[in-house]
Amino acid sequence: xxxxxxxxxxxxxxxxxxxxxxxxxxGEVTILLGRNGAGKTTLLMHLNGLLKPxxxxxxxxxxxxxxxxxxxxxxxxxxxxxxxxxxDQIIAPTVWQDVVFGPKNIGMGYEFAEEAIKSLGLxxxxxxxxxxxxxxxxxxxxxxxxxxxxxDYIIMDEPTAGLDGFGLKNMIEIIENxxxxxxxxxxxxxxxxxxxxxGERFVYMDNxxxxxxxxxxxxxxANRCGLRIGNARGRLIVIPHNAEIPDVDADFIAAMGTKAxxxxxxxxxxxDITNAVLERSILRAIEGHTVMLxxxxxxxxxxxxxxxxxxxxxxxxxxxxxLAAVNTDSIFDSTxxxxxx
Numbered sequence: 001x002x003x004x005x006x007x008x009x010x011x012x013x014x015x016x017x018x019x020x021x022x023x024x025x026x027g028e029v030t031i032l033l034g035r036n037g038a039g040k041t042t043l044l045m046h047l048n049g050l051l052k053p054x055x056x057x058x059x060x061x062x063x064x065x066x067x068x069x070x071x072x073x074x075x076x077x078x079x080x081x082x083x084x085x086x087x088d089q090i091i092a093p094t095v096w097q098d099v100v101f102g103p104k105n106i107g108m109g110y111e112f113a114e115e116a117i118k119s120l121g122l123x124x125x126x127x128x129x130x131x132x133x134x135x136x137x138x139x140x141x142x143x144x145x146x147x148x149x150x151x152d153y154i155i156m157d158e159p160t161a162g163l164d165g166f167g168l169k170n171m172i173e174i175i176e177n178x179x180x181x182x183x184x185x186x187x188x189x190x191x192x193x194x195x196x197x198x199g200e201r202f203v204y205m206d207n208x209x210x211x212x213x214x215x216x217x218x219x220x221x222a223n224r225c226g227l228r229i230g231n232a233r234g235r236l237i238v239i240p241h242n243a244e245i246p247d248v249d250a251d252f253i254a255a256m257g258t259k260a261x262x263x264x265x266x267x268x269x270x271x272d273i274t275n276a277v278l279e280r281s282i283l284r285a286i287e288g289h290t291v292m293l294x295x296x297x298x299x300x301x302x303x304x305x306x307x308x309x310x311x312x313x314x315x316x317x318x319x320x321x322x323l324a325a326v327n328t329d330s331i332f333d334s335t336x337x338x339x340x341x
Contacts (some may be wrong), residue, residue: 001025001048002079002153004188007056009042016042017055017207018208024062024153024186024201028177031195032188033222034205041084043205044155047186049080062152073106079147084158086138089145095133096126100143106150116147120174136167140275143174154178154186164254172197192222197292216308234285235313238304240297243317244267250292254281256303257296278306287310 005021016039023031032040045051049072058065083089092098100113120140175198204212204221212221241259254273255264264271273280281291307314
């Protein structure tokens with residue numbers, strides 16, 4: 001596991017990290033989300049010793065990171081870093097020379113370099129000049145250079161930036177294959193589709209602090225933290241049948257389950273959606289509407305599981321708290337008990 005403990009860092013007088021306590025579990029893909037300037041890249045650069053904290057500590061597999069040259073070499077054998085712009089990382093003329101640069105400088109053999117070139121589809125590229133490659137090819141070379149040192153952890157800063165649809169698909173396949181081979185990832189991204197495809201744990205940053213963590217993409221936090229959310233415009237507000245019914249200006253109201261339908265009847269609510277309730281509620285939300293779905297408590301997990309597959313803002317009211325602050329601009333407002341997404 002990689003973790004930071006009360007991590008602080010400043011660029012001159014500007015504080016960028018403010019007491020960050022972060023962890024990435026071994027064997028998982030941890031996604032780091034947040035608007036530009038939230039501190040994501042600065043945090044990532046601490047995870048393999050590229051930056052030294054003003055205060056606080058970084059721990060890797062139970063060992064505190066030290067900042068002498070010998071210790072940092074050991075850290076970077078274990079934790080590889082892939083920069084957002086591959087031109088910032090590629091330093092050698094040819095593909096082969098660049099991929100073996102890292103292992104050569106730390107006294108390793110080239111067996112992992114050969115494997116990395118093969119696994120990233122670069123076989124036959126060894127003598128190609130790096131400056132003649134496309135952006136996607138350069139990105140694969142940069143990743144291969146990290147894999148050549150066989151790290152346990154791979155840190156990636158915005159790996160899909162500038163990629164087209166084919167490049168995105170290829171990047172997803174690369175990460176999935178490497179994860180299946182036992183690698184652990186910490187990845188910052190603004191791309192929702194990519195995050196949902198590869199992520200297993202999601203950490204949100206804002207203003208130098210971690211503000212939310214979950215094992216699913218939470219679109220409410222994602223939207224307000226600057227994540228690209230595609231066509232997600234509508235909102236699906238789910239109310240347990242035994243909770244207070246909030247005053248929400250919903251375009252449609254639906255009831256799912258016998259208890260929910262009885263509650264809607266008692267409240268004299270006009271229910272617009274009665275057939276194929278969940279599917280039609282999600283569809284209306286995808287189309288951009290605000291849908292309030294009253295749901296029996298036994299069905300909440302089903303609703304959550306199905307809704308997470310689609311680009312909608314899902315908000316689930318827990319217990320008896322009121323949903324009056326649903327339109328708040330504060331990403332930290334906790335009046336809505338938003339479920340993990």
